[in-house]
Amino acid sequence: MATDSWALAVDKQESTTDSVSLNSDRSFTCHSCLLEDKAAQSLLNKMIHTSLVNTTNQVEVLQRDPNSPLYSVKTFEELRLKDKLLKGVYDMGFNRPSKIQENALPMMLAEPPQNLIAQSQSGTGKTAAFVLAMLSHVDPTNKWAQCLCIAPTYELALQTGKVIEQMGKFYPEVKLAYAIRGNKLDRGAKLQEQIVIGTPGTVLDWCSKLKIINPKKISVFVLDEADVMIATQGHQDQSIRIQRMLPKECQMLLFSATFEDSVWKFAERVVPDPNIIKLKREEETLDTIKQYYVLCSDKEEKFTALCNIYGAITIAQAMIFCHTRRTAGWLAAELTKEGHVVALLSGEMTVEQRAAIIERFREGKEKVLVTTNVCSRGIDVEQVSVVINFDLPMDKYGNADNETYLHRIGRTGRFGKRGLAVNMIDSKHSMNILNQIEEHFNKKINKLDTDDLDEIEKISN
Numbered sequence: 001m002a003t004d005s006w007a008l009a010v011d012k013q014e015s016t017t018d019s020v021s022l023n024s025d026r027s028f029t030c031h032s033c034l035l036e037d038k039a040a041q042s043l044l045n046k047m048i049h050t051s052l053v054n055t056t057n058q059v060e061v062l063q064r065d066p067n068s069p070l071y072s073v074k075t076f077e078e079l080r081l082k083d084k085l086l087k088g089v090y091d092m093g094f095n096r097p098s099k100i101q102e103n104a105l106p107m108m109l110a111e112p113p114q115n116l117i118a119q120s121q122s123g124t125g126k127t128a129a130f131v132l133a134m135l136s137h138v139d140p141t142n143k144w145a146q147c148l149c150i151a152p153t154y155e156l157a158l159q160t161g162k163v164i165e166q167m168g169k170f171y172p173e174v175k176l177a178y179a180i181r182g183n184k185l186d187r188g189a190k191l192q193e194q195i196v197i198g199t200p201g202t203v204l205d206w207c208s209k210l211k212i213i214n215p216k217k218i219s220v221f222v223l224d225e226a227d228v229m230i231a232t233q234g235h236q237d238q239s240i241r242i243q244r245m246l247p248k249e250c251q252m253l254l255f256s257a258t259f260e261d262s263v264w265k266f267a268e269r270v271v272p273d274p275n276i277i278k279l280k281r282e283e284e285t286l287d288t289i290k291q292y293y294v295l296c297s298d299k300e301e302k303f304t305a306l307c308n309i310y311g312a313i314t315i316a317q318a319m320i321f322c323h324t325r326r327t328a329g330w331l332a333a334e335l336t337k338e339g340h341v342v343a344l345l346s347g348e349m350t351v352e353q354r355a356a357i358i359e360r361f362r363e364g365k366e367k368v369l370v371t372t373n374v375c376s377r378g379i380d381v382e383q384v385s386v387v388i389n390f391d392l393p394m395d396k397y398g399n400a401d402n403e404t405y406l407h408r409i410g411r412t413g414r415f416g417k418r419g420l421a422v423n424m425i426d427s428k429h430s431m432n433i434l435n436q437i438e439e440h441f442n443k444k445i446n447k448l449d450t451d452d453l454d455e456i457e458k459i460s461n
């Protein structure tokens with residue numbers, strides 16, 4: 001995926017939201033935008049999660065055969081891994097299996113092989129789990145492809161490839177091939193590498209048209225990021241075509257960060273007789289958040305209100321959400337003029353640039369992060385105590401986007417710190433959205449007079 005095409009997708013998305021107020025009936029779906037948006041989110045999350053995301057939720061396990069004993073492990077030793085692999089695991093700094101790995105690893109390493117559908121949020125250890133399973137299954141003396149893993153995009157495939165290389169560092173006999181665009185092989189050439197990671201189109205070509213991989217010899221098939229994969233119909237079809245070429249006894253594993261119905265339907269088509277492991281995301285609530293709204297007439301007044309808030313209370317770190325990247329850029333420049341150290345997440349940035357900015361903000365190097373929703377969707381920055389909705393979140397029909405509102409300002413039970421959210425209202429339409437949000441969450445949002453310094457001071461107590 002070229003950088004510019006990504007930026008273009010964001011542009012397209014933002015132009016959609018831009019047009020909402022002009023033509024609220026307009027319904028717009030852009031499948032390639034959806035894929036790129038979802039894929040970029042996944043990639044960002046991968047880059048940001050340099051350590052495990054812990055949740056207090058319990059893992060739910062649904063066994064295909066409820067009578068067989070349910071194994072879970074608390075240490076990597078219990079898995080009886082090859083020394084070379086155990087060394088690789090410890091070299092990555094893993095001391096013990098993550099919550100999802102405790103159940104998924106014994107299931108994936110069982111004999112006879114078990115099929116698995118696993119769902120848990122980004123950063124909970126899914127990739128590490130299936131990489132370990134693939135490396136364990138490989139017979140390095142056999143010089144042909146044995147494990148096949150497909151990912152929705154070139155970049156996501158590269159990321160997973162890196163994990164395979166890292167974990168297999170002390171097991172150099174096992175080789176990895178990338179079935180991605182640009183990696184041209186001649187028709188009929190036979191792959192020597194035991195593990196193949198790639199995107200569905202290229203993998204399908206290698207299996208069928210070019211016959212570089214013999215699909216009948218594949219014993220482990222992994223479908224990663226299923227929720228991103230299904231964002232394009234083409235990918236779904238290709239994945240299913242690949243799966244159909246594999247032998248019946250091939251172990252099928254499917255992973256997803258989310259589990260909406262469409263993912264579920266797809267998963268059931270790709271993974272026969274599955275065991276299922278789910279780790280729910282922690283619920284966010286608005287219980288510990290103080291919410292206010294400020295009445296303004298235009299964006300300049302919103303900016304003045306923002307400055308008044310900054311002048312009256314101490315804000316450790318704030319995230320400010322704007323509708324379009326034009327507004328975000330303007331606001332970041334104005335705040336910078338006022339002497340704030342501002343980070344801006346903007347549509348034309350590459351995923352790498354975004355990850356770097358989010359990382360700096362998480363480290364506290366910048367105190368204000370201005371962003372559009374498209375840029376920051378799916379990103380968790382939990383330490384932020386103040387959220388400003390410079391523009392309220394709305395869907396493509398111009399209605400309140402309650403889910404996004406909750407995600408922007410909500411807190412999980414564990415991060416139950418008190419928070420403050422201020423909503424800027426500058427039109428009948430935005431007031432209407434605010435009312436819809438109040439109604440949806442059954443919570444009153446109080447008015448704040450930002451010309452009254454005493455009143456602002458009170459909200460920080």
Ligand SMILES: Nc1ncnc2c1ncn2[C@@H]1O[C@H](COP(=O)(O)OP(=O)(O)OP(=O)(O)O)[C@@H](O)[C@H]1O
Pocket residue numbers: 042045046049050051052053092093094095096097098101120121122123124125126127128129257
């Ligand atoms: N058992 C473990 N102990 C410590 N760190 C781990 C463990 N397993 C994985 N990690 C690390 O935690 C981070 C997230 O893990 P991983 O990428 O496997 O999660 P994921 O669920 O696949 O996320 P995504 O859905 O974004 O791909 C990585 O930096 C990984 O190296």
